[in-house]
Amino acid sequence: MRIFPRTNVDFIGKRHLWYVVSGSLILIGLITIAIRGLNYGIDFVGGTELTLQFTPALHIGEVRSSLNKIGHGDAEIKTFGAANQLLIRVKASEQTANTSEQIISDLKSSFPNTKIQLLEDNKIGPEIGQELRRDAVMAIFYGLLAILVYVSFRFQFIYAVGAVLALFHDVLITLGAVAIFGWIVPWLNIEIDQTMVAAFLTLVAYSMNDTVVIFDRIRENLKIYKGENLIRVMNRSINDTLSRTIITSGTAFIVLLVLLIFGGEVTRGFAFAMLVGVVTGTYSSIYVASSIVVDYNVYIKKVDLRLPQTQSPVLEVEKPYEVAAKRA
Amino acid sequence: MRKNRFKITLIIAAIALALYYLYPTYQSASYDKKLVELSGQTKLVDYLQSHPVQQMSDSLKQTYIDSLSQAFDADSVNYYDANVKSIQDARLKRIKLGLDLQGGMHIVLQVNILKMLQDMAKNKDQTFNQIMQQVTSIVNKTGADPLTVLGQQFDQRGIRLSRYYGDIRDDNAKVMSYLSDQAKTAVDRAMEIVRNRVDQYGVSEPSIQKQGSARFIVELPGVSNETEVRELLQGTALLEFKLLQPEAVVVKVFQAIDDILAGKKDTLAAKSDTAASDSNMTAAQFAKEHPFFSIVRVSSQTGDAYVAESDKDKLERILERSDVQHVIPSDFQFLYSAKPQIVDQGQKFYAFYVVNKQAELTGSVITNAQATIDPTSNTPVVQMTMNSQGARDWARITGANIHKRIAIVLDNAVYSAPVVQNKIPNGSSQITGMGNMDEANVLAIVLRAGALPAPVDIVEERNVGPSLGEDSIRNGITSGAAALALIILFMGIYYRTGGVTADFALLLNILFILGVLAAFHATLTLPGIAGMILTFAVAVDANVLIYERIREEMTTGKTLRAAIDQGYSKAFTAIFDSNIISLFTGAILYQFGTGPVQGFALTLMVGIVASLFSAIVITRVIFDIMVERGATTINFG
Numbered sequence: 001m002r003i004f005p006r007t008n009v010d011f012i013g014k015r016h017l018w019y020v021v022s023g024s025l026i027l028i029g030l031i032t033i034a035i036r037g038l039n040y041g042i043d044f045v046g047g048t049e050l051t052l053q054f055t056p057a058l059h060i061g062e063v064r065s066s067l068n069k070i071g072h073g074d075a076e077i078k079t080f081g082a083a084n085q086l087l088i089r090v091k092a093s094e095q096t097a098n099t100s101e102q103i104i105s106d107l108k109s110s111f112p113n114t115k116i117q118l119l120e121d122n123k124i125g126p127e128i129g130q131e132l133r134r135d136a137v138m139a140i141f142y143g144l145l146a147i148l149v150y151v152s153f154r155f156q157f158i159y160a161v162g163a164v165l166a167l168f169h170d171v172l173i174t175l176g177a178v179a180i181f182g183w184i185v186p187w188l189n190i191e192i193d194q195t196m197v198a199a200f201l202t203l204v205a206y207s208m209n210d211t212v213v214i215f216d217r218i219r220e221n222l223k224i225y226k227g228e229n230l231i232r233v234m235n236r237s238i239n240d241t242l243s244r245t246i247i248t249s250g251t252a253f254i255v256l257l258v259l260l261i262f263g264g265e266v267t268r269g270f271a272f273a274m275l276v277g278v279v280t281g282t283y284s285s286i287y288v289a290s291s292i293v294v295d296y297n298v299y300i301k302k303v304d305l306r307l308p309q310t311q312s313p314v315l316e317v318e319k320p321y322e323v324a325a326k327r328a
Numbered sequence: 329m330r331k332n333r334f335k336i337t338l339i340i341a342a343i344a345l346a347l348y349y350l351y352p353t354y355q356s357a358s359y360d361k362k363l364v365e366l367s368g369q370t371k372l373v374d375y376l377q378s379h380p381v382q383q384m385s386d387s388l389k390q391t392y393i394d395s396l397s398q399a400f401d402a403d404s405v406n407y408y409d410a411n412v413k414s415i416q417d418a419r420l421k422r423i424k425l426g427l428d429l430q431g432g433m434h435i436v437l438q439v440n441i442l443k444m445l446q447d448m449a450k451n452k453d454q455t456f457n458q459i460m461q462q463v464t465s466i467v468n469k470t471g472a473d474p475l476t477v478l479g480q481q482f483d484q485r486g487i488r489l490s491r492y493y494g495d496i497r498d499d500n501a502k503v504m505s506y507l508s509d510q511a512k513t514a515v516d517r518a519m520e521i522v523r524n525r526v527d528q529y530g531v532s533e534p535s536i537q538k539q540g541s542a543r544f545i546v547e548l549p550g551v552s553n554e555t556e557v558r559e560l561l562q563g564t565a566l567l568e569f570k571l572l573q574p575e576a577v578v579v580k581v582f583q584a585i586d587d588i589l590a591g592k593k594d595t596l597a598a599k600s601d602t603a604a605s606d607s608n609m610t611a612a613q614f615a616k617e618h619p620f621f622s623i624v625r626v627s628s629q630t631g632d633a634y635v636a637e638s639d640k641d642k643l644e645r646i647l648e649r650s651d652v653q654h655v656i657p658s659d660f661q662f663l664y665s666a667k668p669q670i671v672d673q674g675q676k677f678y679a680f681y682v683v684n685k686q687a688e689l690t691g692s693v694i695t696n697a698q699a700t701i702d703p704t705s706n707t708p709v710v711q712m713t714m715n716s717q718g719a720r721d722w723a724r725i726t727g728a729n730i731h732k733r734i735a736i737v738l739d740n741a742v743y744s745a746p747v748v749q750n751k752i753p754n755g756s757s758q759i760t761g762m763g764n765m766d767e768a769n770v771l772a773i774v775l776r777a778g779a780l781p782a783p784v785d786i787v788e789e790r791n792v793g794p795s796l797g798e799d800s801i802r803n804g805i806t807s808g809a810a811a812l813a814l815i816i817l818f819m820g821i822y823y824r825t826g827g828v829t830a831d832f833a834l835l836l837n838i839l840f841i842l843g844v845l846a847a848f849h850a851t852l853t854l855p856g857i858a859g860m861i862l863t864f865a866v867a868v869d870a871n872v873l874i875y876e877r878i879r880e881e882m883t884t885g886k887t888l889r890a891a892i893d894q895g896y897s898k899a900f901t902a903i904f905d906s907n908i909i910s911l912f913t914g915a916i917l918y919q920f921g922t923g924p925v926q927g928f929a930l931t932l933m934v935g936i937v938a939s940l941f942s943a944i945v946i947t948r949v950i951f952d953i954m955v956e957r958g959a960t961t962i963n964f965g
Contacts, residue, residue, distance in 0.1 A: 119796040125787035139920035146912045205913040209906035216902035252865040255811040264803035
């Protein structure tokens with residue numbers, strides 16, 4: 001079975017259009033972040049957060065007015081997972097050593113006929129939150145640095161630059177998506193916590209994985225077709241690997257979709273970020289990483305890559321056995 | 329076949345090894361299932377339904393239900409006792425579930441140096457309180473080192489540190505170095521105190537780890553009572569010196585308990601026959617005749633008693649029996665050594681001490697304790713000094729109890745029970761008999777813990793209720809199974825024979841990942857399961873790369889053997905480069921992440937290596953064997 005027969009799509013030719021698309025997406029994300037801010041989990045800001053299960057379910061308003069009595073009326077309260085589960089969050093500046101016990105005993109006395117069960121309780125001091133945030137930034141920084149070094153060692157430096165810019169692109173778009181979805185679809189409970197940081201590093205690795213496969217084919221084809229136009233070789237290489245790209249991204253997408261739907265609240269943020277990351281990671285390998293290498297040659301090294309009207313922008317290989325002979 | 333002999337051996341060895349490491353996990357799960365089946369909870373519910381409880385007060389009702397529950401639990405308890413060694417062994421070697429999956433508490437504690445300085449000061453007055461207030465506000469504002477700020481404040485006011493700390497004759501530099509030493513070792517003291525208490529609290533598989541210079545992490549699986557745990561971790565340590573009960577009295581009581589357990593009424597008659605026949609009894613016979621002495625093993629040479637770790641629960645139950653309580657004198661207190669003393673055939677033995685309930689002296693009189701090497705005997709010793717009040721009492725106590733043993737007890741665990749050699753007049757004592765320097769260091773830490781405060785703050789506290797853990801496991805298994813099924817189906821349809829081969833390799837891959845996790849005693853967390861699910865996608869990618877290449881090579885008219893050869897070798901660089909990068913990121917995540925993120929990074933890294941092995945080596949061997957068996961075509965879809 002073949003979903004993608006041998007294709008001859010001129011990917012690189014449309015790159016400028018896609019720069020605009022990418023740029024706009026990043027801009028929308030950044031504007032959202034600037035206006036709405038990022039939704040940080042308590043891992044990073046500190047505070048007390050408890051998830052309670054009520055049988056029968058209670059309204060958020062009832063719970064809030066009860067908490068008002070003990071001075072936590074301004075706590076963040078939202079449903080979490082099932083309809084009868086509530087997440088209550090108190091800011092670090094307002095928490096004491098036993099905030100969660102106070103809240104539970106307050107609710108128990110206000111609603112004596114409701115069974116209240118503690119599902120989860122997290123209490124993070126503000127100093128820890130700061131450190132975790134610093135560690136997260138360091139982790140992503142070192143991750144990108146390691147990639148830059150390795151790719152320039154295995155390929156050329158400009159390829160490494162293209163790859164790392166593609167990663168920035170993916171991280172920014174995903175960050176924007178997290179901000180937008182955290183705002184528009186609040187019940188998804190998508191926020192930036194430690195697992196989300198893990199998701200970001202993983203999507204960086206995934207996107208890199210995809211880029212490297214294409215670069216590997218470009219490296220190989222450049223050796224075979226010495227002196228050929230770079231754009232033609234790149235298009236050929238992207239088309240050569242297209243089938244693999246779609247299948248791998250497809251399986252990863254399915255796996256993450258399953259995780260998003262069945263994985264529960266804890267891994268939801270992770271699955272969401274990765275899902276966005278798989279799409280942009282696949283796209284950016286072509287339209288950011290490879291395109292930047294082309295534009296570097298066009299604008300900085302002033303290589304004339306314009307093609308005559310008669311030549312197809314995709315290197316065509318008519319007789320497969322000729323290729324085989326060349327490759328051998 | 330011959331050229332693949334090495335690879336095949338490797339694959340079989342890997343499978344065997346994985347199964348070997350996973351067996352205890354399986355064993356432990358089946359024991360747990362059996363114990364739940366035997367436990368009285370379901371029987372209790374049934375019984376209560378058919379025999380409704382009469383009108384009685386709540387407290388009485390609770391006692392009644394408790395006693396019923398205990399009676400119904402007998403089967404489970406007996407089964408546990410009969411298989412205790414292999415149950416504990418399996419538990420130790422199984423894949424551990426993270427707190428997010430089994431429920432429990434994760435607490436990060438930080439030593440509060442400010443509070444320590446406050447607590448350590450003597451003769452506190454108005455001036456001191458003012459200085460301390462100033463220091464606190466500066467430290468909170470600037471985050472500077474509390475000790476440095478304290479020194480500066482004293483300098484500014486021209487007050488000598490020795491007014492509040494150390495000996496009055498000490499100069500500032502000496503006091504400062506003493507204080508900074510105490511600050512540095514405070515985290516070790518706090519950890520020892522917490523470890524000791526947690527061990528006694530009876531949590532299974534607790535974990536206590538140092539993090540950085542001033543923090544440590546305590547993980548308590550299956551515990552959810554926050555108030556109780558907070559008291560356990562933050563309460564003040566109590567160090568006591570307690571006299572051991574005379575050996576002769578202890579043995580008599582042990583004998584009486586033994587007789588009760590064996591069902592012998594006439595203690596005098598029983599006593600006469602023991603000595604004669606004990607030596608040529610079999611172990612089973614001995615256990616039947618002397619149930620108590622088969623648990624509490626009294627060494628015939630030293631008279632010391634030892635209890636196997638696995639027997640501690642049983643011994644507790646025996647000592648709580650009312651008929652046994654009857655023969656125990658009221659001033660008896662039973663204590664265990666803090667750490668196992670003997671390890672024999674994989675079984676840990678704790679020393680079992682019988683001490684006076686009333687402490688002779690508490691540790692608050694200790695001014696310092698230091699582990700050193702005694703130059704004359706060249707053995708590790710601990711030097712302990714006391715304040716003047718303590719020294720006076722100590723002289724009286726040691727003088728009255730020469731050649732008797734005094735136990736050093738921290739929060740009800742005995743760290744050492746030295747013999748008093750002579751009267752110690754000035755409070756400066758030397759404790760000998762430590763096996764090595766490490767033991768001496770622990771004892772010195774413990775002695776100081778009784779006197780010097782090591783106040784800790786809880787800076788992070790995570791508590792996962794058991795029901796959420798169950799939900800998480802279910803979610804993890806559901807999503808993992810669904811993802812796996814979809815991938816297997818897709819690969820089979822798209823790549824036919826090749827896909828089925830890859831699916832087989834993928835299943836082995838899961839076995840390998842779990843095997844490696846078990847071998848390294850790693851902990852499986854929910855993000856870890858997510859990492860494993862993600863590995864499925866990565867593992868499949870390697871096969872997709874290879875199969876796409878093989879398809880390409882086949883269109884060029886190559887033979888099957890050549891196409892497979894070329895496919896594997898050409899796909900290799902891409903697979904290698906991309907996976908190396910994933911490994912890097914995994915390692916970085918492991919380095920910078922904490923708890924759950926580390927779990928994710930670990931499974932991701934293990935998964936990458938395992939999937940490369942299964943996707944490249946295993947599938948290749950299968951294809952080679954097919955070709956050697958005469959296959960001219962293999963369907964790659």
